[in-house]
Amino acid sequence: MSEDRTAEIVLSLEIDDAALADRLAALLGNVAGLRLAAPGEHAAATIIARDPRISPADIALTQRELDVLALMAEGASNKMIARQLGISVHTVKFHVGSLLDKLDATGRTDAVAHAARRGVIEL
Amino acid sequence: MSEDRTAEIVLSLEIDDAALADRLAALLGNVAGLRLAAPGEHAAATIIARDPRISPADIALTQRELDVLALMAEGASNKMIARQLGISVHTVKFHVGSLLDKLDATGRTDAVAHAARRGVIEL
DNA sequence: CCTGGTCCTGGCCACCCGGCCAGTTTCGCA
DNA sequence: TGCGAAACTGGCCGGGTGGCCAGGACCAGG
Numbered sequence: 001m002s003e004d005r006t007a008e009i010v011l012s013l014e015i016d017d018a019a020l021a022d023r024l025a026a027l028l029g030n031v032a033g034l035r036l037a038a039p040g041e042h043a044a045a046t047i048i049a050r051d052p053r054i055s056p057a058d059i060a061l062t063q064r065e066l067d068v069l070a071l072m073a074e075g076a077s078n079k080m081i082a083r084q085l086g087i088s089v090h091t092v093k094f095h096v097g098s099l100l101d102k103l104d105a106t107g108r109t110d111a112v113a114h115a116a117r118r119g120v121i122e123l
Numbered sequence: 124m125s126e127d128r129t130a131e132i133v134l135s136l137e138i139d140d141a142a143l144a145d146r147l148a149a150l151l152g153n154v155a156g157l158r159l160a161a162p163g164e165h166a167a168a169t170i171i172a173r174d175p176r177i178s179p180a181d182i183a184l185t186q187r188e189l190d191v192l193a194l195m196a197e198g199a200s201n202k203m204i205a206r207q208l209g210i211s212v213h214t215v216k217f218h219v220g221s222l223l224d225k226l227d228a229t230g231r232t233d234a235v236a237h238a239a240r241r242g243v244i245e246l
Numbered sequence: 247c248c249t250g251g252t253c254c255t256g257g258c259c260a261c262c263c264g265g266c267c268a269g270t271t272t273c274g275c276a
Numbered sequence: 277t278g279c280g281a282a283a284c285t286g287g288c289c290g291g292g293t294g295g296c297c298a299g300g301a302c303c304a305g306g
Contacts, residue, residue: 009147011170020167024132027156034150044143045172047134064283075233077262091284097264107292108263109232110198116239116246123240185252200292214254216294223294230262231293 009034012043016050059102059120066120068095073112073121132157135166139173182225182243189243191218196235196244 011034015021024047028036037043061069064085071081078096082089096108103120105111115121134157138144147170151159160166184192187208194204201219205212219231226243228234238244 009143009150015168020132024157024168027132027154031150031154034147045138045147045170047168047170049168062282072232073236075229075236077230078264079262087283088285090286093264094284100264106198107200109195109235112232112236113196113198113239113246116236123236123246187253201294202292210253211255213256217254220294 009045010037010041010043011035012037012041012046014046014048020049059118061099061102061120065095065099065102068092069099069111069115069121072096072099072108073115073123132168133160133164133166134158135160135164135169137169137171143172182241184222184225184243188218188222188225191215192222192234192238192244195219195222195231196238196246 011028013021013024013036015024025036028034067085068081071084076084078089078092081092085092096111099105099111099115100107103111103114103118105114112121116123134151136144136148136159138147148159151157190208191204194207199207201212201215204215208215219234222228222234222238223230226234226237226241228237235244239246
């Protein structure tokens with residue numbers, strides 16, 4: 001294998017908070033067996049800390065809306081969703097309409113993108 | 124400020140490679156000033172290492188297809204994309220068709236989801 | 247020179263989507 | 277015991293979507 005288990009583990013940092021980044025860099029710089037990545041260098045793992053103020057509001061979606069949303073993210077049509085959930089196409093469209101409303105989206109593609117951005121669903 | 128610069132930094136791990144996770148946990152466990160998060164505990168930062176085998180192949184998309192894809196991810200309709208790029212709706216549909224083909228998607232929503240999963244676009 | 251790839255355009259058509267109207271049941275909460 | 281929220285269903289319809297056919301222009305490489 002190309003993996004050398006004696007090699008240093010290379011870590012890259014993606015941290016919004018500069019103070020936190022400095023503290024982490026200082027701490028990790030003294031640990032034997034791992035190393036911070038040089039700019040552009042491929043890292044085995046990345047340490048991420050995003051500004052939490054960006055995504056505080058998780059939208060209030062009902063269970064059924066979450067079901068529909070998940071299938072939408074899989075690219076399923078209203079008809080397929082209806083079959084999958086054992087409900088009529090009209091009901092699916094009803095839930096999709098609610099989702100477009102709550103997610104402030106103009107269409108199902110936009111809805112999935114918004115939901116993914118806000119962490120409501122995982123792609 | 125609410126930040127206590129003497130407190131430990133809490134890190135959580137999201138690593139697909141179990142061996143790598145073990146090595147990192149062992150290394151970081153002995154570092155004074157930081158600590159690994161308990162399950163469910165809020166962490167100041169997250170160490171992420173996704174299985175690279177999942178997204179090795181960045182699909183070969185033409186520049187125009189990337190343009191169309193980006194606008195699709197914004198929820199734009201074919202008509203809006205056409206206006207935005209200064210081309211006809213037919214041409215947009217042509218590129219969308221190519222995208223559906225290359226991304227192995229059944230529809231525009233699926234295409235955006237696949238593209239996001241493979242890192243072709245950023246939501 | 248000719249082939250292949252990309253980009254562009256047109257028409258046609260079945261189907262899907264989203265918004266509108268209307269109604270039902272079930273449930274928990276005041 | 278009402279009352280609203282959630283879930284579900286129906287019909288209707290304009291516009292959007294995706295698949296198919298066809299074509300032309302441009303440019304790099306064989």
